[in-house]
Amino acid sequence: MALTVYQALIAAGCTVDNHESDLYVAPSPDAARFIREFAAHHNRFTSQIDGQLWYDLPFMFDPWWNARAVRGA
Numbered sequence: 737m738a739l740t741v742y743q744a745l746i747a748a749g750c751t752v753d754n755h756e757s758d759l760y761v762a763p764s765p766d767a768a769r770f771i772r773e774f775a776a777h778h779n780r781f782t783s784q785i786d787g788q789l790w791y792d793l794p795f796m797f798d799p800w801w802n803a804r805a806v807r808g809a
Contacts, residue, residue, distance in 0.1 A: 741774045742798040753790070754797040760790045767791065 751762035779792040
């Protein structure tokens with residue numbers, strides 16, 4: 737079974753965060769590689785909290801979706 741983008745980033749040791757279903761990932765060589773290969777739609781932003789650059793991958797934060805999945809379907 738193939739990993740999701742979220743799972744691949746976690747497995748690679750990337751720093752991630754989220755806002756609801758949007759996955760945020762701190763720039764790194766591994767993060768850039770996964771984004772190029774698997775996340776065609778992404779944005780970059782500067783965090784108002786720490787002033788650091790982050791990538792925003794809309795709708796790719798698995799735990800948000802898993803918490804809302806229909807059980808037993």
